[in-house]
Amino acid sequence: MSLTALSHCGPRCSLAVRHLVQQRSLWAGTFRSAQLTALPKAPDAAAGFVRPPRQLSSSTVAQSAAAAPSVLSRADVITDHPFNNITDTIFQKIGVNLHQQPGHPIGIIKGAIHDYFDSHHPTTFTKFDDLAPIVAATANFDEVLVPADHVSRSPNDTYYVAPETVLRCHTSAHQAEILRQGERAFLVTGDVYRRDSIDATHYPVFHQMEGVRVFGPQDWQASGMEGAQYAEVELKRTLEGLAQHLFGEVEMRWIDAYFPFTEPSFELEIFFKGQWLEVLGCGVMQQQILDKNLGPGQKAWAFGLGLERLAMVLFDIPDIRLFWTSDQRFLGQFKAGNMTTKFKSYSKYPPCYKDVAFWISDAFTENNLCEVVRDIAGDLAEEVKLIDDFTHPKTGRTSHCYRIAYRSMERSLTDDEVNALQEEVRSTVATKLNVELR
Numbered sequence: 001m002s003l004t005a006l007s008h009c010g011p012r013c014s015l016a017v018r019h020l021v022q023q024r025s026l027w028a029g030t031f032r033s034a035q036l037t038a039l040p041k042a043p044d045a046a047a048g049f050v051r052p053p054r055q056l057s058s059s060t061v062a063q064s065a066a067a068a069p070s071v072l073s074r075a076d077v078i079t080d081h082p083f084n085n086i087t088d089t090i091f092q093k094i095g096v097n098l099h100q101q102p103g104h105p106i107g108i109i110k111g112a113i114h115d116y117f118d119s120h121h122p123t124t125f126t127k128f129d130d131l132a133p134i135v136a137a138t139a140n141f142d143e144v145l146v147p148a149d150h151v152s153r154s155p156n157d158t159y160y161v162a163p164e165t166v167l168r169c170h171t172s173a174h175q176a177e178i179l180r181q182g183e184r185a186f187l188v189t190g191d192v193y194r195r196d197s198i199d200a201t202h203y204p205v206f207h208q209m210e211g212v213r214v215f216g217p218q219d220w221q222a223s224g225m226e227g228a229q230y231a232e233v234e235l236k237r238t239l240e241g242l243a244q245h246l247f248g249e250v251e252m253r254w255i256d257a258y259f260p261f262t263e264p265s266f267e268l269e270i271f272f273k274g275q276w277l278e279v280l281g282c283g284v285m286q287q288q289i290l291d292k293n294l295g296p297g298q299k300a301w302a303f304g305l306g307l308e309r310l311a312m313v314l315f316d317i318p319d320i321r322l323f324w325t326s327d328q329r330f331l332g333q334f335k336a337g338n339m340t341t342k343f344k345s346y347s348k349y350p351p352c353y354k355d356v357a358f359w360i361s362d363a364f365t366e367n368n369l370c371e372v373v374r375d376i377a378g379d380l381a382e383e384v385k386l387i388d389d390f391t392h393p394k395t396g397r398t399s400h401c402y403r404i405a406y407r408s409m410e411r412s413l414t415d416d417e418v419n420a421l422q423e424e425v426r427s428t429v430a431t432k433l434n435v436e437l438r
């Protein structure tokens with residue numbers, strides 16, 4: 001998703017790393033590297049299978065498998081409200097819950113992180129992994145102090161069911177609600193949704209894990225530290241341990257960052273396979289969030305990380321779309337609890353490139369184009385890339401040319417099928433995006 005006015009990677013973010021597995025940050029100037037996921041055998045959209053928002057459970061057990069999933073119909077998610085920007089492609093991802101599948105790479109990473117917290121802090125962290133992804137806009141933004149004019153609130157970046165309801169764009173959306181329930185240490189895993197570009201590391205649905213731990217005066221008084229300092233030291237110690245648990249003995253460094261919900265804020269980077277790689281974002285929770293939702297006199301740390309990003313790096317998974325495949329040549333390579341798998345590509349089928357050029361209008365955005373392409377081509381769209389950007393010196397009109405790479409990860413595509421997709425993209429772009437084809 002394009003995130004901020006400065007929606008590009010800061011100077012400390014190596015281009016090579018970004019290329020490999022990066023995720024654009026929601027937060028000004030920083031570059032989150034969390035994202036990432038790809039196309040499942042789409043469940044039957046018409047059948048509807050989404051869990052509606054419901055009470056948060058507070059069990060310390062990872063899953064509430066016993067809870068019968070309620071059904072949320074397509075009509076609950078895709079409405080004709082002018083603000084609604086959810087497509088069928090997105091609707092079909094809701095309720096798939098890759099993070100709840102123990103043998104799926106996303107579930108394996110979640111399990112490894114749970115193992116770490118369970119072994120270092122037995123029974124301390126309450127785990128949530130079935131909170132519905134449809135949340136109030138206030139929870140997604142206001143309650144975690146995202147400024148009113150922040151770009152992440154734009155419908156160009158976030159999926160809106162209605163002006164006051166969104167598909168969460170981060171698991172931080174649950175912080176305040178869970179604190180209000182009195183939880184003092186918790187991990188929340190879930191699918192998050194962002195309108196974004198199309199390439200090997202960006203996908204409009206991916207999975208995050210959020211962690212929060214609250215401390216009271218009895219925790220820091222004995223240490224001789226102030227509360228905020230204690231929380232920061234505790235945070236860094238905990239997350240360095242986590243990185244080591246996942247990556248082994250690696251060099252690490254802390255980078256100052258900005259997030260609306262923490263102060264100070266940091267990113268943890270590790271030196272892995274010859275590159276500095278961002279692992280997570282974190283910080284000392286903004287006092288206001290804690291005071292308002294839990295009560296005064298406490299301190300807390302919080303972190304957020306992207307499971308696809310970690311899985312891609314740890315398992316050598318080259319394309320984020322693979323997470324959604326039902327192909328056993330992919331899924332069969334992974335096993336619950338096994339963190340040492342290195343993915344072996346099965347044959348790579350040839351890509352087919354098609355260009356589309358048009359005069360843009362002021363309202364044109366690349367995210368809107370990508371949304372059109374995804375809705376037509378699904379996971380056959382591997383990349384959408386701007387290859388020419390030209391402004392006519394006399395008329396002042398701007399023309400863009402995008403190259404779309406079509407490629408299936410499962411089979412060879414025929415010319416006819418790609419041509420049909422491209423034709424549909426062209427005509428939809430012309431009618432829906434208010435651009436003039438060239």
Ligand code: DAH
Nearest residue numbers: 032170281282283302303304
């Ligand atoms: N919500 C952030 C994101 O999506 C990740 C994050 C960063 C979560 C820092 C946190 C945190 O809780 O403290 O990019």
